[in-house]
Amino acid sequence: MSLPDKLVKSASNGFEGEVVGLGLSDVIQLNANNRFSGCIAVGYEQSRGLLFFRDGEIIHAEQDGKVGEEAFCCIVGWPGGRFSVQPNVATTRSSIQKSWQHLLLDAHRMLDEQRAARKGQPATAAENAGRPAGAMDAIEKLRQLPGVVQVVLLGKEGARVGDDSYQAEVLAGQSLYLAMAGGRLGSAFHLGEVISGVVQGSTHHLLLFASRGRHLCVLAQGQSHAGAVEAEVRKLLASR
Numbered sequence: 001m002s003l004p005d006k007l008v009k010s011a012s013n014g015f016e017g018e019v020v021g022l023g024l025s026d027v028i029q030l031n032a033n034n035r036f037s038g039c040i041a042v043g044y045e046q047s048r049g050l051l052f053f054r055d056g057e058i059i060h061a062e063q064d065g066k067v068g069e070e071a072f073c074c075i076v077g078w079p080g081g082r083f084s085v086q087p088n089v090a091t092t093r094s095s096i097q098k099s100w101q102h103l104l105l106d107a108h109r110m111l112d113e114q115r116a117a118r119k120g121q122p123a124t125a126a127e128n129a130g131r132p133a134g135a136m137d138a139i140e141k142l143r144q145l146p147g148v149v150q151v152v153l154l155g156k157e158g159a160r161v162g163d164d165s166y167q168a169e170v171l172a173g174q175s176l177y178l179a180m181a182g183g184r185l186g187s188a189f190h191l192g193e194v195i196s197g198v199v200q201g202s203t204h205h206l207l208l209f210a211s212r213g214r215h216l217c218v219l220a221q222g223q224s225h226a227g228a229v230e231a232e233v234r235k236l237l238a239s240r
Helices: 023-033 068-076 100-117 125-129 135-143 166-188 226-239
Strands: 015-020 038-044 047-054 057-063 080-087 148-154 196-199 204-211 214-221
Touching (some): 023 038, 023 057, 023 068, 023 166, 047 068, 057 068, 057 100, 068 100, 135 226, 148 166, 166 204, 214 226
Antiparallel strands (some): 015 080, 038 047, 038 080, 047 057, 148 214, 196 204, 204 214
16 A cells, blocks of 8 residues: 655554454554554555554544545445554644544444435345344343343454444454453463353443354443343343
8 A cells, every 4th residue: 555745654563454344443442542653554445545643643534535534434434454554654634633532433423324324225135144043133132131231243253243333343342352362361271262251340241152153242231240141141042
């Protein structure tokens, strides 16, 4: 990916990765929290985009002639692609004034509204194939359990099944991180594959269940008993 002439780049190694479902938002949050300065270059099919950071804040975005928030929203809305993180890459432009949190929230709210406007259209064969029989009904029943706030089902490669909201994306990202950390611990201590996990917090609990290449992610209220919520989830899953 070629960079504009206005960029000034020092010799420094970055890293590359693949965007699958929710990867880009996670990369943005990670670099923002680490007060990253530099550029994230993103490519999807024939489209290219650039996100510029300064001390953790996104100050400028470019995408095929678009700039600022419009470009940022287009880039975040891509369903896949590849990205490369390039430290110490600067730009003289500044087209974004919002904090990165508000920028992500506004972009995902706009994307959710666009998806909602398309809800009346018939589902394609690909969309139907990504929704296993009975899965959505089970998710709705899980959401009705006492203490449960959000439930997300992830397919292979981390793609969400049937929920395109920003809240679901955040939960999916947290759960995949938990699965990755659990997998590393299991490998380090020769414990085998991690099939479930619970992280308890003061405001929320995070529960993860893995089976047959899928991950079920459950977010519960902090005042609820994590063990009780886990037991109810397992009971409902066993009944199905």
